[in-house]
Amino acid sequence: MTNEKPTLTFGHLKITDHLLLGVAKEQHADGAVPYKYFHLETKAYRGWNPLADDLKAGKLDGAFILAPLAMEIFYANQNIQMILQAHKSGSIVIKNRRANIERVEDFKGKNVLIPHYLSVHHLLFDRMLRESGLEIGPGKDVILDVVAPSDIPEIIEWDEKGQVGGFIVAEPFGTQVVKAGYGDEFALSKDLWPNHPCCVVVMKKDVVEKYPDAVYEFTKSLVEAGQFTESQPDQAAQIGSKFLDQSLDVIKTVLTTPKDRVTYAELKPVIDDFEYMQTYLTTQIKAMSDKIDLEKFIDYRFAEEANAQ
Incomplete structure (x- = not known):
């Protein structure tokens, strides 16, 4: 635990799976209610490999990232932990x-x-x-x-x-x-695959251990951003249009037609979903090197404290 107010940098792609990062940034980092325990910075990437490379190199404190890619990084060096799902479907x-x-x-x-x-x-x-x-x-x-x-x-x-x-x-x-x-x-x-997981929010393990108040505050802001996006899709679309560099019409369509094309209300990790995912990707396809210990990869504390559903 420390009283230092760190700057935490999160990598993401310009996809609606990562919209909640933009909403939280709009509401807190750039908004009227600043974060108490940290400063938020975001870095956008065109593709997954550069993001993964920077995460592995320690150039990011966290990332919105494909779940299997995150699991592969965890398998390789075990220095990241999943704290939340970024969305479902999408x-x-x-x-x-x-x-x-x-x-x-x-x-x-x-x-x-x-x-x-x-x-x-x-x-x-x-x-x-x-x-x-x-x-x-x-x-x-x-x-x-x-x-x-x-x-x-x-x-x-x-x-x-x-x-x-x-x-x-x-x-x-x-x-x-x-x-x-x-x-x-x-x-x-x-x-x-109804209500499937895809992208997850991960953070470096040492950041989680050193700044638990900041991790909780960030997690809670994402859960609240999810509730806001579900209840105010038009406003969320305006934020998303800027954050994701897309036309407002495209983002509004994604968020509303149909309403459950991508969802943000249920962000608490469901371990059975990730077990199915890693089983398929190590047996049917053999894309992942091996299965991981999901209980060590997923840190439920912050999602539970933030009342994530």
């Missing part, structure tokens, strides 16, 4: 309008874009294909290409021959492509 499968995709089987012979191999997106698309009898990999039915989320819209726009069948990614990039006229919704992730 991703989308888009079919390229030029690729003539009407059903799952039509993805055969196509490349599909995913944001990272260590992601729930990989799990969901793999499972969807397997259920239709398709196999993923070189020389098989479908090839997956990893592309930074923010680069996906441009790739679809320039794919005049429809070689890319589509993609699965966190919003708002799917809705952006739909509104631009280059793709159509094939499925929402909430319909592939």
Whole structure:
């Protein structure tokens, strides 16, 4: 415990899965009710690998990050802990309008874009294909290409021959492509795995140990930001438009059409969900090196004290 008021820097991507960081920053760091125990700084990244590299290098105090990627970092050096879920659901499968995709089987012979191999997106698309009898990999039915989320819209726009069948990614990039006229919704992730986890909030273990009051204050502000976003989606969309550098129309659509496309009311970690995730990604796909001890990875204290649901 210390009386020092640290500056804590959190990495994130410009996706609606990370909207609560922007809402909390608007309400506290930049707003009328400043944080008491710390100063908040945020750093935006285009893709997952640079964020993960900075987190591993100790250049970030915490991050909003893909759960499987966070678990892999924990497996490698055990210096981070999960304190909260960032959201639930919130991703989308888009079919390229030029690729003539009407059903799952039509993805055969196509490349599909995913944001990272260590992601729930990989799990969901793999499972969807397997259920239709398709196999993923070189020389098989479908090839997956990893592309930074923010680069996906441009790739679809320039794919005049429809070689890319589509993609699965966190919003708002799917809705952006739909509104631009280059793709159509094939499925929402909430319909592939209802109420699924995806991104989580992690912090360096030494920061958690040294500044527990700051960690609790930050956690509570995220829970309150989730409640605000659920009850005031129009105001949250205005904050999100600035924080995520997206049009207001796109963000408002993501938050309201349908209402449960992405949700922020239930942020308390559900260990069974993460156990299923790591089991799938170490057996069916073998994307993760190995399973981790989730009881040591997840620190429930702050979510429980903040009355996270």
